[in-house]
Amino acid sequence: MELKAVVFDLDDTLYLSTRFNLFARRQAIEAMMLRGLNVPFSKQWKLLNQIYEEFGSNFEKHYNVLMERLGRKNDYRILSAGVSAHHAAKNLLSYFISPGCFELLLFLKEKHVKIFLLTGGIPVKQWDKLNLLGIADFFDEVFVVEDKHDGRQLNDFLEFYDKLGFKRSDCFMIGDREDVDVKPMKKLGFKTIRVFQGKYSAKKKTTADFKARDLFQVKKILEKNL
Incomplete structure (x- = not known):
């Protein structure tokens, strides 16, 4: 040839991408906990990864589903912290x-x-x-x-x-x-x-x-x- x-x-x-996605999810969960989400990290981590497997990476509302399954559906203060942290992680994409x-x-x-x-x-x-x-x-x-x-x-x-x-x-x-x-x-x-x-x-x-x-x-x- x-x-x-x-x-x-x-x-x-x-x-x-796998490493980056896990990093971004971790950042999001930590941001939500800092905003007052009193749920163990391990529980959120397991749920969030299940949601990604269920809906796929191109779904737009992973964190909405997470909050709903945690019984905090309308807590936009915490939800927005997670979404913002996930998006902010993109600024570090070049490291991956x-x-x-x-x-x-x-x-x-x-x-x-x-x-x-x-x-x-x-x-x-x-x-x-x-x-x-x-x-x-x-x-x-x-x-x-x-x-x-x-x-x-x-x-x-x-x-x-x-x-x-x-x-x-x-x-x-x-x-x-x-x-x-x-x-x-x-x-x-x-x-x-x-x-x-x-x-x-x-x-x-x-x-x-x-x-x-x-x-x-x-x-x-x-x-x-x-």
Whole structure:
């Protein structure tokens, strides 16, 4: 193969989203306790994580549900403290960028390799992350799909990529998840690297062409495929 392009996932690939999310939730709970929420941290922590699992990360009212389940539904003084603390944590997002991220992106730019992002989520939220992380300008094109489980939502990216005239086998997809990053893109003819970071890293079975524990290893793999 001749490496022409690389497609990255974002969450738990280019930045450590699982670590950040846990940090932001911890900040929120501590802020609510400082405002007078007399509920043990451990109870709030367990409930809040259950709510995130139940409703997903793109739900807008995790803390409203938490307060309701704690029997404090209309206590907006405490609720607002939690929400504000969670949002304020975003100012520290750059501390959670994956080790080796800048080095890898700079390396690809120097080698004139096209860099794309293919990520699932709400477009404004994903772009917000890119801006806060300071990596938005590295990408030649960014594709945000609502549901990466739905293969049909990859069509815009595939149409764009195929117009470039590159072989799909000359492009690596790099992500942390077997189900939405590795398998779909491998099936479509792309080379794949699975990065074992974040909450899915315990699931070791993979069909990826290469495995990496971090972005430093990803760089070594790509260097060998130039």
